Structures are given as C-alpha cells and as structure tokens.
Amino acid sequence: MNSGPSGFQNAPITKAIIISSAGLSLAAGSRGVLRHLSLTYAGVFQRFELWRSFTGNLVFASLPEMIFGLYLLYFFRMFERRAGSSKFGVFVIFSTTFATLLQIGYLLLLQGGSGGVGSSKVLAPGPFALIFSLFVPFFLDVPVSTHFSILGLRLSDKSFVYLSGLQLLLPSWKSSLFPSFVGLLAGSIYRLNIFGIRQWMMPDVTKFGPVRFIMNHMRLPRSSRVAHPQPAWRASGGSASQDGNENGEAGPREPRMERFGGGDGRMPAGGRSLWASPPSREAVETLMGMGFDHDEVVRALVEAQNDVNVATNLLLEWRGL
Known part of the structure; x- marks a missing residue:
C-alpha cells in the first residue's frame, strides 16, 4: 500500500x-x-x-x-x-x-x-x-x-x-x-x-477580486490548475516527413506528437493538435498512490496536460466518484 x-x-x-x-x-x-x-x-x-x-x-x-x-x-x-x-x-x-x-x-x-x-x-x-x-x-x-x-x-x-x-x-x-x-x-x-x-467544494479564493488583484501584482500564479501553454502544430500547409522537414529533407526527428481535446483523441477545433510532454514520474506516482491504475493515470495526465489536480478530477469522473 x-x-x-x-x-x-x-x-x-x-x-x-x-x-x-x-x-x-x-x-x-x-x-x-x-x-x-x-x-x-x-x-x-x-x-x-x-x-x-x-x-x-x-x-x-x-x-x-x-x-x-x-x-x-x-x-x-x-x-x-x-x-x-x-x-x-x-x-x-x-x-x-x-x-x-x-x-x-x-x-x-x-x-x-x-x-x-x-x-x-x-x-x-x-x-x-x-x-x-x-x-x-x-x-x-x-x-x-x-x-x-x-x-x-x-x-x-x-x-x-x-x-x-x-x-x-x-x-x-x-x-x-x-x-x-x-x-x-x-x-x-x-x-x-x-x-x-x-x-460540495470550498470556494476558490483566488477568484475574488481583491485576492486576484494582490496575486497579480505580486506576480503569483492564481491557481495550480492553470495549464502552461503548449506550442501548437499546424495540421495543414505541407506534408512533413516524420524524419525530415516540410520539404522532405533529412533532418532531426521531431518529437512524438499527441493529440489533446476530447477523450476520443480528436483534434481540437481549428485543425490543430498540441505537443505533448510525457507525464512526469512524480505525477504518475502521486496518482497511483491514490489507488488508480497506471494506464488510466497516464491517460488522465495526457488529457490534463500534466496537471495533477485536473487529472485527479478526470479519474474521479471516470470512476463515477
């Protein structure tokens, strides 16, 4: 345990x-x-x-x-x-x-x-x-x-x-x-x-005006649930080789691309998908320590863009908790 x-x-x-x-x-x-x-x-x-x-x-x-x-x-x-x-x-x-x-x-x-x-x-x-x-x-x-x-x-x-x-x-x-x-x-x-x-849930105090004003001026993050922006990959506009650039020339291999959006893996509106960084080992261990399986933990972290809190909520929703 x-x-x-x-x-x-x-x-x-x-x-x-x-x-x-x-x-x-x-x-x-x-x-x-x-x-x-x-x-x-x-x-x-x-x-x-x-x-x-x-x-x-x-x-x-x-x-x-x-x-x-x-x-x-x-x-x-x-x-x-x-x-x-x-x-x-x-x-x-x-x-x-x-x-x-x-x-x-x-x-x-x-x-x-x-x-x-x-x-x-x-x-x-x-x-x-x-x-x-x-x-x-x-x-x-x-x-x-x-x-x-x-x-x-x-x-x-x-x-x-x-x-x-x-x-x-x-x-x-x-x-x-x-x-x-x-x-x-x-x-x-x-x-x-x-x-x-x-x-029932406790209110998020960072949503109140005075708290938001103070945190913004102190340059503190408002919430740990705010996902860091990820660079986008344009799906249209030339075919890119997996092992080369858009012109088919030899080049460094691009990192593997994952698609975010719904749980069905469809691309977001606008024909774009996001670069996916692999789930961190610490995040996986944290969620597995709560009793969730490895596969569903990885899937939740991918959909939540490595945000542990959002991934936790997804796992609870999937289990009907």
Missing part, C-alpha cells in the same frame, strides 16, 4: 493541520496551558471560551498521542490528493464541526464532570474525530496490497494503520473513545452523501 510520494505535494490542508497541531501541542506541553486550550464544560459554558472548540481539536495531551496522531494525519493525506483540496476541506469542516457539536452536547449532558481542570479528563483533546473519520474511507476505499502472517495471524499492509489507530487510543482510551466514535459517525454520514455533501 502506497500513500504517494513523500511530502505535502497537493495536500496543503493536511500540511496546515499537522503544523498547527504540532505547534499547539508542543507549546501547550512546554508552558502547561493545556487546560486553557482543551474542550471542557467550564471553559465553554461557564467562561464562554469558544476558541476551545478550535484548539481542542488540534492540541494533543501527550507526546505518544501526538506522534501516532500526526503520523496518521500524514498518511491519510492520500485522501486530499485523491479528492482535491476543495472537497477535502469540506470533509474536514463537516467532520470536525459535527463531532465538536456532539462533544459539547456530551459535556453538557455530564454537567461538566468535575469542572475546571478536571473536566479535561472527560474528553481527550486532539484531532481524534478527524483522524477516525478518515478511517471510514480508508476501510472502504483503500484496497489491500499484500498479506502476510505473524505468529499464525494473517495480516495485511493495512493492519499497521489500524494498529497505529489503536495505539493512539491507548494513552487515554477512556476519554478518547467518545471523540473517536463521533469521528467514525461523521465519516459514515459523509460517506452516505446526505444532502449531496460529497459534491
């Missing part, structure tokens, strides 16, 4: 979550301010510290939880690469908001436990809900690549991910069971596509 090439390529939301979670967790551990960041009854209902609904879903209470939690978030970046950041952002917002509301209701039901500092023991802080909501597509969509046996137990390459999730629960299993459960529930509801939520 492969989650794609290393790093956070095409996974900016996962990168932001991991950096924020690691920074807050280390700061809370070194300064002893965990009780001011975690989701507690006293903090939410008595002091109205609503920021806890945000920080409580990021900060880990212990180093072992942080290590296994961040590893799982990093591994699950494959789903952002597969769905795209716009759809993955909706998944993150929905699962976190849904789970937070249920946790607040749970705290209210328990009357805040022992209140104050002690109430932090009722629900473990950390992105448990988000992590376990991602176990739903991991279980349903990621195929098993290999099987092996250890001490007579038949395991698969997915078993290590499940064991990491179990290890994440062990340090504070009593207080982390409920956040993990509501995370699984949130992932299942999203999977059921209630209200068509799986088709």
Whole structure:
C-alpha cells in the first residue's frame, strides 16, 4: 500500500493541520496551558471560551498521542490528493464541526464532570474525530496490497494503520473513545452523501477580486490548475516527413506528437493538435498512490496536460466518484 510520494505535494490542508497541531501541542506541553486550550464544560459554558472548540481539536495531551496522531494525519493525506483540496476541506469542516457539536452536547449532558481542570479528563483533546473519520474511507476505499502472517495471524499492509489507530487510543482510551466514535459517525454520514455533501467544494479564493488583484501584482500564479501553454502544430500547409522537414529533407526527428481535446483523441477545433510532454514520474506516482491504475493515470495526465489536480478530477469522473 502506497500513500504517494513523500511530502505535502497537493495536500496543503493536511500540511496546515499537522503544523498547527504540532505547534499547539508542543507549546501547550512546554508552558502547561493545556487546560486553557482543551474542550471542557467550564471553559465553554461557564467562561464562554469558544476558541476551545478550535484548539481542542488540534492540541494533543501527550507526546505518544501526538506522534501516532500526526503520523496518521500524514498518511491519510492520500485522501486530499485523491479528492482535491476543495472537497477535502469540506470533509474536514463537516467532520470536525459535527463531532465538536456532539462533544459539547456530551459535556453538557455530564454537567461538566468535575469542572475546571478536571473536566479535561472527560474528553481527550486532539484531532481524534478527524483522524477516525478518515478511517471510514480508508476501510472502504483503500484496497489491500499484500498479506502476510505473524505468529499464525494473517495480516495485511493495512493492519499497521489500524494498529497505529489503536495505539493512539491507548494513552487515554477512556476519554478518547467518545471523540473517536463521533469521528467514525461523521465519516459514515459523509460517506452516505446526505444532502449531496460529497459534491460540495470550498470556494476558490483566488477568484475574488481583491485576492486576484494582490496575486497579480505580486506576480503569483492564481491557481495550480492553470495549464502552461503548449506550442501548437499546424495540421495543414505541407506534408512533413516524420524524419525530415516540410520539404522532405533529412533532418532531426521531431518529437512524438499527441493529440489533446476530447477523450476520443480528436483534434481540437481549428485543425490543430498540441505537443505533448510525457507525464512526469512524480505525477504518475502521486496518482497511483491514490489507488488508480497506471494506464488510466497516464491517460488522465495526457488529457490534463500534466496537471495533477485536473487529472485527479478526470479519474474521479471516470470512476463515477
């Protein structure tokens, strides 16, 4: 099983979550301010510290939880690469908001436990809900690549991910069971596509006037989906030999020409086709790490002119996702 090439390529939301979670967790551990960041009854209902609904879903209470939690978030970046950041952002917002509301209701039901500092023991802080909501597509969509046996137990390459999730629960299993459960529930509801939520997408902020003005004046690309222009080959106007120039004279061999346009390979309007650069190895590995076959990955990259995001959308459309 492969989650794609290393790093956070095409996974900016996962990168932001991991950096924020690691920074807050280390700061809370070194300064002893965990009780001011975690989701507690006293903090939410008595002091109205609503920021806890945000920080409580990021900060880990212990180093072992942080290590296994961040590893799982990093591994699950494959789903952002597969769905795209716009759809993955909706998944993150929905699962976190849904789970937070249920946790607040749970705290209210328990009357805040022992209140104050002690109430932090009722629900473990950390992105448990988000992590376990991602176990739903991991279980349903990621195929098993290999099987092996250890001490007579038949395991698969997915078993290590499940064991990491179990290890994440062990340090504070009593207080982390409920956040993990509501995370699984949130992932299942999203999977059921209630209200068509799986088709929702976050807006592209680069389309807004002020953002576009700033990015244009800073000379930054507006979107990673903007394809680089390719030189065109005029189909009419003389016959060119594959091994020579237009006059049939000997010359250097022209690079192989591919046709872009519809999926049927027809030439675009105007009788022109575009030079095709071969799909990069890194792009192919990225998409194959999402579970797509090599042939369909190459075809999607060719049609998308090597744009990984566009190719991802094509692959999802072909599979009806």
